[in-house]
Amino acid sequence: MNQDGQNQDGPSQGGQDEPWVSELQGRCPEWLRGEGPAADVVLSSRVRLARNLAGMAFTPRASQDDSELVMTRVRAQLEQLGTDRLSIDLRGCPKERGRLLVERQLISAALLAGRQRQAKGDANQDPRGVVTWLGDERLAVMINEEDHIRIQSLRSGFDLPSALRSADEIDDAIEATLDYAFHPRLGYLTACPTNVGTGARFSVMLHLPALAITGDLERAKRAAHDMALAVRGFYGEGTESAGDFFQLSNQTTLGRSEGMLLDEMALEIVPQIIEYERESRRKLMNTQRVLLEDRVHRALGTARSARLLSSEEAMKLLGLIRLGVVLRVIDDVALPTVHGLMLAVQPAHLSLAHGGELESGDRRAARATLMRDRMKSKGAG
Amino acid sequence: MSDVPDKCAHCTKDKVFHDLKVLPDNTVVEKHACEDCAAEQGFVPLQVGVPAKPTSEKAGTTARACPECGLTFAQFKRVGRLGCPACYEAFERQLTGILDRSQEGGTHHVGKIPRRLLRERTSGTGEPGESLETLLGGAKHRAERLKALGEQLRKAVEQEQYEQAARIRDQIRTASQLAGGGSSADEPGAKA
Numbered sequence: 001m002n003q004d005g006q007n008q009d010g011p012s013q014g015g016q017d018e019p020w021v022s023e024l025q026g027r028c029p030e031w032l033r034g035e036g037p038a039a040d041v042v043l044s045s046r047v048r049l050a051r052n053l054a055g056m057a058f059t060p061r062a063s064q065d066d067s068e069l070v071m072t073r074v075r076a077q078l079e080q081l082g083t084d085r086l087s088i089d090l091r092g093c094p095k096e097r098g099r100l101l102v103e104r105q106l107i108s109a110a111l112l113a114g115r116q117r118q119a120k121g122d123a124n125q126d127p128r129g130v131v132t133w134l135g136d137e138r139l140a141v142m143i144n145e146e147d148h149i150r151i152q153s154l155r156s157g158f159d160l161p162s163a164l165r166s167a168d169e170i171d172d173a174i175e176a177t178l179d180y181a182f183h184p185r186l187g188y189l190t191a192c193p194t195n196v197g198t199g200a201r202f203s204v205m206l207h208l209p210a211l212a213i214t215g216d217l218e219r220a221k222r223a224a225h226d227m228a229l230a231v232r233g234f235y236g237e238g239t240e241s242a243g244d245f246f247q248l249s250n251q252t253t254l255g256r257s258e259g260m261l262l263d264e265m266a267l268e269i270v271p272q273i274i275e276y277e278r279e280s281r282r283k284l285m286n287t288q289r290v291l292l293e294d295r296v297h298r299a300l301g302t303a304r305s306a307r308l309l310s311s312e313e314a315m316k317l318l319g320l321i322r323l324g325v326v327l328r329v330i331d332d333v334a335l336p337t338v339h340g341l342m343l344a345v346q347p348a349h350l351s352l353a354h355g356g357e358l359e360s361g362d363r364r365a366a367r368a369t370l371m372r373d374r375m376k377s378k379g380a381g
Numbered sequence: 382m383s384d385v386p387d388k389c390a391h392c393t394k395d396k397v398f399h400d401l402k403v404l405p406d407n408t409v410v411e412k413h414a415c416e417d418c419a420a421e422q423g424f425v426p427l428q429v430g431v432p433a434k435p436t437s438e439k440a441g442t443t444a445r446a447c448p449e450c451g452l453t454f455a456q457f458k459r460v461g462r463l464g465c466p467a468c469y470e471a472f473e474r475q476l477t478g479i480l481d482r483s484q485e486g487g488t489h490h491v492g493k494i495p496r497r498l499l500r501e502r503t504s505g506t507g508e509p510g511e512s513l514e515t516l517l518g519g520a521k522h523r524a525e526r527l528k529a530l531g532e533q534l535r536k537a538v539e540q541e542q543y544e545q546a547a548r549i550r551d552q553i554r555t556a557s558q559l560a561g562g563g564s565s566a567d568e569p570g571a572k573a
């Protein structure tokens with residue numbers, strides 16, 4: 001299904017009856033599939049490429065017309081790629097619907113907010129959008145973020161190489177007719193000099209609950225910092241890491257190729273942290289089994305009985321339950337149930353599932369109800 | 382002051398690019414030519430697709446503002462974002478320190494080159510190796526890259542990560558072909 005037709009009539013996009021809202025809600029995005037290499041510790045792998053069109057101001061200094069032109073050219077180029085394409089214009093998009101895309105990690109919170117352009121006026125009218133592909137949401141192209149083009153490619157589990165391959169393919173497809181701003185010495189030019197060069201950022205989303213329980217998490221985080229990696233929470237910069245989910249990403253983009261950066265993460269740094277977490281899990285299972293079972297079953301008990309839950313508490317519970325499921329300490333909850341809830345308990349997903357009508361107080365009650373329903377013991381049913 | 386000509390040095394077109402070429406002995410030749418003439422002679426536009434604007438009329442202020450978008454370095458420091466691709470040239474000197482800090486000493490791009498650009502540059506009249514070299518930086522950086530790749534290959538084999546090892550070997554092959562093409566000219570004895 002190609003929804004571009006619905007997206008050609010300007011600011012009405014993202015309106016009340018957008019089919020993409022329900023279209024997305026019923027599906028599991030790639031990064032929550034729970035498959036792929038080292039899926040016990042690594043939720044997902046992500047590659048992001050920053051690109052800008054040659055001869056045009058970067059988004060922060062672009063005029064409304066410039067941004068409009070970037071949007072038209074990039075969308076036209078992407079129109080030729082693949083089926084089930086979903087192209088969303090974020091102008092005038094109601095915030096709750098936009099937040100759905102942020103929660104699914106298809107766009108950044110900054111893109112939703114607008115005001116990438118340093119111009120006066122209504123930020124929500126800044127030309128900006130995203131193109132993704134329905135079904136798995138493995139690929140997303142943000143348009144007019146701080147850079148004109150940000151390609152994001154995701155894989156479930158620890159699989160940076162194939163995420164890079166897909167990002168590369170779409171990059172080539174865009175460059176087939178559009179000229180990129182490229183400099184022989186500095187490589188791909190970006191609005192922020194910290195991205196110049198490859199414009200590539202490799203990230204993995206790790207689940208490190210055992211390190212948190214044994215108290216070794218800070219050491220692991222410091223080690224990552226020492227190896228020049230950035231450590232962020234579940235939803236990126238400045239967010240809490242409720243549930244012990246962490247994003248690790250490279251910060252260097254100049255002087256080393258994509259392959260070198262990828263191999264550094266894929267061969268050296270991340271495997272060490274995976275091993276560290278697994279070792280902690282083994283230690284807990286072998287020498288502190290009661291402590292582990294207590295933590296995990298308390299979480300499950302709360303999930304099955306709470307009447308009010310904040311999204312942060314829900315994520316904390318789900319993190320511990322996930323650990324219990326992976327270690328088979330919990331045997332009556334399936335991993336896809338846990339992963340599905342990680343998205344369903346987020347504010348916009350929850351509200352939109354209730355027709356977008358929930359106040360924050362009602363939201364906590366609805367979240368707890370959802371949790372109880374889905375966590376019902378199979379035996380008890 | 383250096384006045385940038387607004388006519389091509391080789392023909393009469395007035396859409397002029399600021400072009401550069403790295404010779405085998407690593408000296409850099411700069412000239413102002415139109416896109417066609419530059420490609421013909423194996424020059425690479427410093428700013429792909431961005432014509433250099435004549436700057437002579439405001440020679441006194443050009444050091445502080447980007448000639449393309451007008452951003453000043455003070456403005457950049459305030460917002461942390463550059464205004465346009467040409468800013469990288471305009472603030473080259475001031476950016477060096479920032480890049481040094483944020484890029485762990487990396488100064489030259491190593492990695493992907495836009496595919497179409499690469500094709501256009503390699504199918505031109507010049508030797509393929511020469512155009513590639515212009516795009517990929519000097520021999521020294523390729524040697525550094527080869528060394529780092531060799532180290533990674535060793536580790537991959539050690540850890541029995543054979544799929545990754547194979548990929549690294551491919552990268553080494555590509556990199557060493559380029560290094561080989563340039564290195565004969567780089568050796569002092571080779572030309573004499």
Ligand SMILES: [Zn+2]
Pocket residue numbers: 389390391392393394414415416417418419
């Ligand atoms: Zn000419």
Ligand SMILES: [Zn+2]
Pocket residue numbers: 447448449450451452463464465466467468469
């Ligand atoms: Zn500029």
